[in-house]
Amino acid sequence: MSLIVFTLARFSGNPLDVMLPLEATAEDYERVAKHWGLDQPLYVQYGIFIGRALQGDFGMSWKWPGRTAMGLVAERLPATLQLAGFALLISALIALPVGVLSAVKKGTGWDAAAKVIALMGQSLPGFWLGIVLMWIFAVHLGWFPTSGRGGLQYMILPAITLGWFQVAAMMRLVRSSMLEVLDSEFVKLARIKGLAEWKVVWKHCLRNASIAPLTFFAIIAGVLMTGSVVTESVFSWPGTGLLVIDAVRARDFQVVQAVVIVFAGIFIMTNLLVDILYAYLDPRIRLR
Amino acid sequence: MPRKIGEPILEVDDLHTYCFTRWGTVKAVDGMSFSLREGEALGIVGESGCGKTMTALSLLKLLPRPVARIIKGSIKLQGEDLVPKSEREMRSIRGRRISMILQDPQTSLNPVFTIGNQLIEAIQIHHDERRRSLVRRAIDGLKQVRVAAPERRVDDYPHQMSGGMKQRVVGAIAISCEPKVIIADEPTTSLDVTIQAQYLRLLREIQEATNLSLIFITHDFGIVAKMCDRVMVMYAGRVVESGPVRDIFNRPAHPYTQALLSSVPSMDEDVERLYSIAGQPPGLWDLPIGCRFAARCQFAEDRCRQQYPPAVTIGEGHTASCWIAKGT
Numbered sequence: 001m002s003l004i005v006f007t008l009a010r011f012s013g014n015p016l017d018v019m020l021p022l023e024a025t026a027e028d029y030e031r032v033a034k035h036w037g038l039d040q041p042l043y044v045q046y047g048i049f050i051g052r053a054l055q056g057d058f059g060m061s062w063k064w065p066g067r068t069a070m071g072l073v074a075e076r077l078p079a080t081l082q083l084a085g086f087a088l089l090i091s092a093l094i095a096l097p098v099g100v101l102s103a104v105k106k107g108t109g110w111d112a113a114a115k116v117i118a119l120m121g122q123s124l125p126g127f128w129l130g131i132v133l134m135w136i137f138a139v140h141l142g143w144f145p146t147s148g149r150g151g152l153q154y155m156i157l158p159a160i161t162l163g164w165f166q167v168a169a170m171m172r173l174v175r176s177s178m179l180e181v182l183d184s185e186f187v188k189l190a191r192i193k194g195l196a197e198w199k200v201v202w203k204h205c206l207r208n209a210s211i212a213p214l215t216f217f218a219i220i221a222g223v224l225m226t227g228s229v230v231t232e233s234v235f236s237w238p239g240t241g242l243l244v245i246d247a248v249r250a251r252d253f254q255v256v257q258a259v260v261i262v263f264a265g266i267f268i269m270t271n272l273l274v275d276i277l278y279a280y281l282d283p284r285i286r287l288r
Numbered sequence: 289m290p291r292k293i294g295e296p297i298l299e300v301d302d303l304h305t306y307c308f309t310r311w312g313t314v315k316a317v318d319g320m321s322f323s324l325r326e327g328e329a330l331g332i333v334g335e336s337g338c339g340k341t342m343t344a345l346s347l348l349k350l351l352p353r354p355v356a357r358i359i360k361g362s363i364k365l366q367g368e369d370l371v372p373k374s375e376r377e378m379r380s381i382r383g384r385r386i387s388m389i390l391q392d393p394q395t396s397l398n399p400v401f402t403i404g405n406q407l408i409e410a411i412q413i414h415h416d417e418r419r420r421s422l423v424r425r426a427i428d429g430l431k432q433v434r435v436a437a438p439e440r441r442v443d444d445y446p447h448q449m450s451g452g453m454k455q456r457v458v459g460a461i462a463i464s465c466e467p468k469v470i471i472a473d474e475p476t477t478s479l480d481v482t483i484q485a486q487y488l489r490l491l492r493e494i495q496e497a498t499n500l501s502l503i504f505i506t507h508d509f510g511i512v513a514k515m516c517d518r519v520m521v522m523y524a525g526r527v528v529e530s531g532p533v534r535d536i537f538n539r540p541a542h543p544y545t546q547a548l549l550s551s552v553p554s555m556d557e558d559v560e561r562l563y564s565i566a567g568q569p570p571g572l573w574d575l576p577i578g579c580r581f582a583a584r585c586q587f588a589e590d591r592c593r594q595q596y597p598p599a600v601t602i603g604e605g606h607t608a609s610c611w612i613a614k615g616t
Binding site: 184185186188189190191192193194195196197204207208281282283284 | 375378379384387390396398399409445447
């Protein structure tokens with residue numbers, strides 16, 4: 001992972017072109033390159049990077065002098081987590097009930113409407129959706145601010161942009177696994193007992209149907225991180241997504257590397273969390 | 289304690305349950321009438337797809353919605369007709385007055401809840417009690433179906449139990465609220481033979497102890513002989529013959545019953561090939577006007593193909609719907 005990021009970042013061009021003024025001489029280039037270790041062959045640079053990264057040192061930022069790369073990431077991360085968390089929360093709050101209801105009311109108008117919403121979420125690209133939402137709700141209607149970070153009203157539009165795709169996929173997934181579970185024998189038995197239908201659906205079915213959507217949840221966590229790059233730049237949300245865009249533009253490799261490593265760490269953590277949740281939901285996964 | 293066969297407790301009259309599918313109307317149950325007495329065991333026999341399970345689901349009014357519906361007829365449980373009852377009213381009847389044991393114990397328990405939890409849930413619906421006494425009842429329930437170490441087993445999940453054990457739990461759930469009628473839909477089909485025998489014995493004992501009425505849906509005449517007092521033979525959505533088990537075995541009047549009985553292998557004879565009935569049952573969406581078995585019947589006459597035969601009395605409580613069956 002670190003190797004890929006390291007190499008890809010270096011494909012974007014020579015950072016010195018950005019760092020140094022136009023009138024810089026060849027000696028200037030050489031001096032600065034030497035200072036940052038950029039005169040070394042790539043494998044040596046990578047070795048140094050890994051060695052330091054393992055000690056928690058991701059180097060200094062080039063674009064923001066005097067700041068460490070990790071320090072910048074740490075400063076911006078809460079904003080991203082806040083937005084991603086909010087998006088995740090509303091997507092779960094919408095996707096679960098809507099998915100369950102469209103399975104229960106399969107083939108009705110409700111189901112069809114949910115399908116259309118899902119289809120839109122899946123097919124509208126984030127950057128376009130963000131701009132259109134901003135144009136309608138912020139510019140024309142003036143309900144929400146166009147950009148920046150502040151109270152809840154600042155979060156609504158970016159969270160919708162970020163979350164819609166997730167809602168769509170999750171809703172379909174919940175629906176299909178619910179349909180499968182609704183057909184099973186133990187659901188029939190629950191009804192034979194005389195159990196109320198809402199309990200059959202929300203207690204007996206949902207827990208069995210939540211395994212597949214949960215797996216998807218782990219993937220979503222990753223998508224939200226990467227999705228934040230687009231959304232945050234559209235809404236000028238001061239999070240890591242915006243940071244990484246600025247860093248890439250400035251060829252500030254240190255910051256780019258730090259951001260990607262942190263994203264990867266979050267991705268691994270959520271997957272671990274999901275694995276733990278599996279065991280909670282399904283006793284068959286628990287070890288004896 | 290011997291069973292006491294009492295008054296009729298369940299009376300089904302002219303029941304029609306149809307499924308409305310894209311391809312046409314499937315007449316799954318097409319005019320069933322029967323009655324079940326208190327403490328009696330009634331067998332419903334027939335091949336797959338003849339409407340046995342749909343009959344059972346009709347009695348509980350748990351038909352797959354919105355496809356299947358009861359079109360006509362009445363189901364009187366202790367004199368009360370269930371057909372016009374609302375879903376809410378049915379919920380207080382299911383489990384408490386009429387219950388069911390499903391075919392496959394492997395899938396009929398919810399894998400994510402402990403068996404105690406599922407048993408308690410069944411009891412709780414009809415008994416508003418404190419948690420502690422519910423747990424007590426659950427343990428007693430397991431004891432009743434001979435689950436060893438019930439105090440420990442209540443906290444087990446279904447995957448920690450064997451198939452036979454799970455089916456006992458399903459049985460415990462069925463009897464937990466002391467229903468009057470239990471429908472057992474091929475309860476032993478997926479169990480192996482020794483476990484099957486144990487389970488049947490257990491059901492028998494429970495029936496003797498509680499004097500409940502049992503409807504046994506099966507395709508196994510051996511089970512009927514062992515478990516039932518009376519038997520109904522179903523073919524293509526209708527009852528073709530019904531009567532006391534002994535009469536049906538000794539004097540089967542309907543050619544279909546005769547054919548079914550001949551397809552049961554005998555222990556005393558060596559046969560090269562097992563007997564089987566030629567042909568397929570008619571599709572339930574496209575039934576002939578005459579006798580439904582006529583196409584496969586070796587005695588069929590013209591009359592059989594043109595008109596549905598009326599029920600003929602063969603002996604006491606023994607009737608058959610056949611033109612050629614000889615009455616008394």
